[in-house]
Amino acid sequence: xxxxxxxxxxxxxxxxxxxxxxxxxxxxxxxxxxxxxxxxxxxxxxxxxxxxxxxxxxxxxxxxxxxxxxxxxxxxxxxxxxxxxxxxxxxxxxxxxxxxxxxxxxxxxxxxxxxxxxxxxxxxxxxxxxxxxxxxxxxxxxxxxxxxxxxxxxxxxxxxxxxxxxxxxxxxxxxxxxxxxxxxxxxxxxxxxxxxxxxxxxxxxxxxxxxxxxxxxxxxxxxxxxxxxxxxxxxxxxxxxxxxxxxxxxxxxxxxxxxxxxxxxxxxxxxxxxxxxxxxxxxxxxxxxxxxxxxxxxxxxxxxxxx
Amino acid sequence: xxxxxxxxxxxxxxxxxxxxxxxxxxxxxxxxxxxxxxxxxxxxxxxxxxxxxxxxxxxxxxxxxxxxxxxxxxxxxxxxxxxxxxxxxxxxxxxxxxxxxxxxxxxxxxxxxxxxxxxxxxxxxxxxxxxxxxxxxxxxxxxxxxxxxxxxxxxxxxxxxxxxxxxxxxxxxxxxxxxxxxxxxxxxxxxxxxxxxxxxxxxxxxxxxxxxxxxxxxxxxxxxxxxxxxxxxxxxxxxxxxxxxxxxx
Numbered sequence: 048x049x050x051x052x053x054x055x056x057x058x059x060x061x062x063x064x065x066x067x068x069x070x071x072x073x074x075x076x077x078x079x080x081x082x083x084x085x086x087x088x089x090x091x092x093x094x095x096x097x098x099x100x101x102x103x104x105x106x107x108x109x110x111x112x113x114x115x116x117x118x119x120x121x122x123x124x125x126x127x128x129x130x131x132x133x134x135x136x137x138x139x140x141x142x143x144x145x146x147x148x149x150x151x152x153x154x155x156x157x158x159x160x161x162x163x164x165x166x167x168x169x170x171x172x173x174x175x176x177x178x179x180x181x182x183x184x185x186x187x188x189x190x191x192x193x194x195x196x197x198x199x200x201x202x203x204x205x206x207x208x209x210x211x212x213x214x215x216x217x218x219x220x221x222x223x224x225x226x227x228x229x230x231x232x233x234x235x236x237x238x239x240x241x242x243x244x245x246x247x248x249x250x251x252x253x254x255x256x257x258x259x260x261x262x263x264x265x266x267x268x269x270x271x272x273x274x275x276x277x278x279x280x281x282x283x284x285x286x287x288x289x290x291x292x293x294x295x296x297x298x299x300x301x302x303x304x305x306x307x308x309x310x311x312x313x314x315x316x317x318x319x320x321x322x323x324x325x326x327x328x329x330x331x332x333x334x335x336x337x338x339x340x341x342x343x344x345x346x347x348x349x350x351x352x353x354x
Numbered sequence: 355x356x357x358x359x360x361x362x363x364x365x366x367x368x369x370x371x372x373x374x375x376x377x378x379x380x381x382x383x384x385x386x387x388x389x390x391x392x393x394x395x396x397x398x399x400x401x402x403x404x405x406x407x408x409x410x411x412x413x414x415x416x417x418x419x420x421x422x423x424x425x426x427x428x429x430x431x432x433x434x435x436x437x438x439x440x441x442x443x444x445x446x447x448x449x450x451x452x453x454x455x456x457x458x459x460x461x462x463x464x465x466x467x468x469x470x471x472x473x474x475x476x477x478x479x480x481x482x483x484x485x486x487x488x489x490x491x492x493x494x495x496x497x498x499x500x501x502x503x504x505x506x507x508x509x510x511x512x513x514x515x516x517x518x519x520x521x522x523x524x525x526x527x528x529x530x531x532x533x534x535x536x537x538x539x540x541x542x543x544x545x546x547x548x549x550x551x552x553x554x555x556x557x558x559x560x561x562x563x564x565x566x567x568x569x570x571x572x573x574x575x576x577x578x579x580x581x582x583x584x585x586x587x588x589x590x591x592x593x594x595x596x597x598x599x600x601x602x603x
Contacts, residue, residue, distance in 0.1 A: 057515075116520070117483065118492055140513040144495045147448070147483035156447045156568035159478045169572060174477055175371045179380050182572040221492045224508065226518040241602070265603060273532070283498070283533055284516050289477065290532055292514075298602040308370055315580055319600045321592065336583035336600065339592050349589045354603065 048077030048167060053124070053136035053145070054095050058085045058113065061094035063238045064137040066201035069098050071194045072135055073202065074164040078102045080131075081208070084120050086113030096208040107213040114223035115141050121148030122217040128153055128189060132167070138193040138293070146193050155187035160293070162198035176289040176312035196237055197295035197316065229282050231269075233259075236285065239268035241298045244287055244314070247274035248303020248324065248343055255280055257347045258302060264354050270294065270314075272304045288313035303343050306331025323347070355502075355524070357400040357409045358464035359434065360455050360485075361393035361416050363425040364475045373576045380574060389425045392470025394432070395530040398537040399500065400468050401433035408502050409466075411435050415458050417442055417451055423553060430548035431540035437553040440561060448476070450565045452484035457561045459489055464525065466507070471496050471529040482529035492522035498533040 050072040055062040065081065072079045080103045081095045092106045107123055124145070128134060134149060136142030138160045150157035162180070163171040170192060171182045236242065243262045245255055255269070262269045270287040271280065287294055289312035299317035304310060306322070306329055314320070315334055322335035323346050332338040339346060365371055366386040374381045389397075403409035414429040415438040416422040426437035440454050459467060467489075472479035486493035494500070494509035498517065501508045508521045512531045540548070558565070586592045596603045 114518075114520075117495070118486075121487060140496065140511075143479050144483060144493070147480035148487035148493070150480070151449060151452060151484035151487035154449075156449045157478070157480050157484075158569070159480060165572075173577070174574075175365070175380060175475055176477065177577060178371050179373050179574050180577050181574050183569045184572050185569050187568055219492070221494075221520050221522040224519040224521050226513070226516060228516040277533075282516065283512055284514060289474065290472070298596070298600070309367070315577075319596070319602050320580075320583075321596070332585070333582050334580045337592055337595055338583065338585045339589065340585065341589070346589050350593065353589060353593045 048132040049130060050075055050077050050079050050133040050135060051124070051131045052079060052081045053142060054081050054083045054091060055137045055139055055141065056083065056085060056088065056091040058088045059090055061091045063201060064139060064196040065095065066098055067196040067199040068135050068137050068194045069100060069202045070199045071161065071164060072133070073100050075133055075167050077132065080105055082124065083107070084112045084115060084123060086110050092210050096210055097204045097206050099202045099204065099206040101206050101208040104208050104210045105213055106210060107215065109216050111216055111218055116219045116221050116223065117144035117148055118219040118221050119217040120145045121152060123215055124149045125152040126215055127213070131189060133190045133192065135192050135194055138195050142193045146191055150191035153189050153191065155189050155191055156185065157191040157193065158183060158185065159193050160195045161192045162195050176308050177315065178308070195293055197293055229284050233262055234266070234268045236268045236270055236287070236292045236294055239296050241265045241267035241300070242270045242287070242294055242296045243267045243300045243302065244270035244272065244304060245275050245280070245302050246272035246304030247278060249275060249280055252280040257351070261347060261351050261354070264351065272310050301331050301335070302347060304331055305329045306334065355409055355465035356411045356413065356462065357403060358459060358462050358467045359393070359396050359400050359412060359414045359429065360467070360469050360481070361397065361414050361425055361429050362390040362473045363387055363416065363418055363422045364390045364473055367391055367474055373574050377573045377575055379571065387421070387424070389428050390470055390473045392472060392530055392532070394537045395532065395534050396468040396470050397429045397432050397434060398535045399530060402535065403502065404433065413438060413462055413464065415440065415455065417446065417454050419443055426553055427548050428540065430551045431545040432538060436551055439553060439555045441555055441557050446565065447568050448478050448480035449484055449568060451481050452488055453565060454558070454561065454563050455481070455485050456488040457563045459485070466524065467527045469527070469529045471531050482527050486527035489527070491525055491527050493527045494520055494522065495529045496531040497528050498531050500528060500534070
């Protein structure tokens with residue numbers, strides 16, 4: 048069995064998610080290859096070869112892969128898919144876009160957001176916004192899986208895999224125009240040990256500054272509920288939930304968030320959940336380890352001064 | 355131009371499902387069913403394209419038992435022109451749905467196939483991408499804005515770090531994110547009108563699609579319940595607990 052793991056990166060930096068997906072591959076068992084697809088991404092390949100348990104890093108470095116467009120990345124992966132029993136990617140925007148195309152081209156089903164490996168053919172993933180866990184046995188020759196990074200620990204960085212270059216070039220009809228990324232000095236949501244999240248109760252985007260100050264003190268990332276995003280308080284890439292980011296930090300602090308099913312889907316695997324809400328009936332209190340019924344505009348400043 | 359919108363009947367988003375006692379599946383009997391929220395956004399976008407004079411016909415399609423007629427009528431009440439029901443009793447994986455939709459697209463030759471980015475039951479987020487692969491068409495997933503300019507489509511997508519804009523030639527496959535639009539409500543006159551709009555039922559055999567089995571469900575279990583914790587009386591107590599009891603700060 049040989050397993051291909053699609054590296055998650057921005058052409059310069061290998062993202063921490065990749066080390067977690069490699070660990071899912073370790074749980075399946077077999078040789079592990081990491082595939083780096085991008086443009087001027089030699090530094091990423093260098094980082095990928097240090098991941099413990101990785102036997103080979105394959106690199107496709109070409110300008111057509113710079114934006115990691117699903118269309119040609121999927122063709123490229125399909126081109127080498129015969130070498131593999133399993134193809135894995137993070138359940139990220141790149142992985143979720145490209146991998147179903149790979150699966151369809153290989154005429155196999157995909158299992159999305161895998162959170163546990165039972166054996167080489169059998170995997171568990173959440174359905175219905177995390178309200179049920181489905182374990183499925185794949186009958187396909189190639190197992191195509193997107194893996195939920197928060198469900199696996201990262202492998203260490205003491206490996207030394209061989210690096211191989213691939214030269215296949217597939218064009219895409221899709222053209223990259225531009226992107227605007229949210230600049231932040233705080234940790235990424237997916238990798239943060241602590242997350243401070245605000246909801247509709249924050250009232251305005253300006254009020255999020257309070258949470259940002261608290262987050263900076265804690266070394267935390269800032270998240271948000273859908274209500275806060277829809278109201279324009281914060282950009283949508285901060286959304287935690289069924290359709291936003293799925294996170295599992297050590298501490299999740301939910302401020303002014305009621306706790307709808309769709310939000311809980313994104314954070315209920317956090318180790319410790321704290322809820323600050325003035326509504327004692329808010330569903331968030333049913334999952335919170337520590338609840339504080341209080342006006343957030345009083346609680347957050349005093350929390351800020353105490354930490 | 356023609357827009358094809360695949361829609362799915364799912365358990366209403368506000369209903370919390372329970373797992374069956376024998377762990378074979380979730381129990382969906384007697385639950386309120388609805389149009390998948392992301393499909394609703396896809397329908398709304400198609401209707402807006404028609405109102406903008408870009409789309410000329412909106413065709414909605416759904417795969418399932420006769421019960422999906424209800425959701426197809428809803429989509430037509432929102433503004434779709436006609437509906438296709440592909441009759442199937444089986445629980446199908448996204449690849450099988452994509453194969454069926456590909457066959458429909460071969461017949462319909464739509465310029466844009468607009469889907470929701472995921473259904474809130476399976477949470478798979480696969481069908482649009484798989485259809486794009488089978489049809490060998492460009493795709494724009496997780497769209498939060500789309501503009502049609504002649505035979506080109508420009509789409510802004512929600513990606514992990516922010517937003518990304520792509521442009522591609524039509525025909526293309528687009529999957530809708532939450533922020534693409536705010537779906538309208540169907541008015542009573544439109545609900546009445548939708549009853550007279552054409553709805554065609556096609557069997558899988560007539561469509562000429564053969565499907566294969568890809569996976570079997572081993573078990574469906576409830577996630578570990580999180581117990582409610584304790585309520586603290588003050589911010590001081592909260593900080594004390596987080597420092598000394600939970601030891602997370």
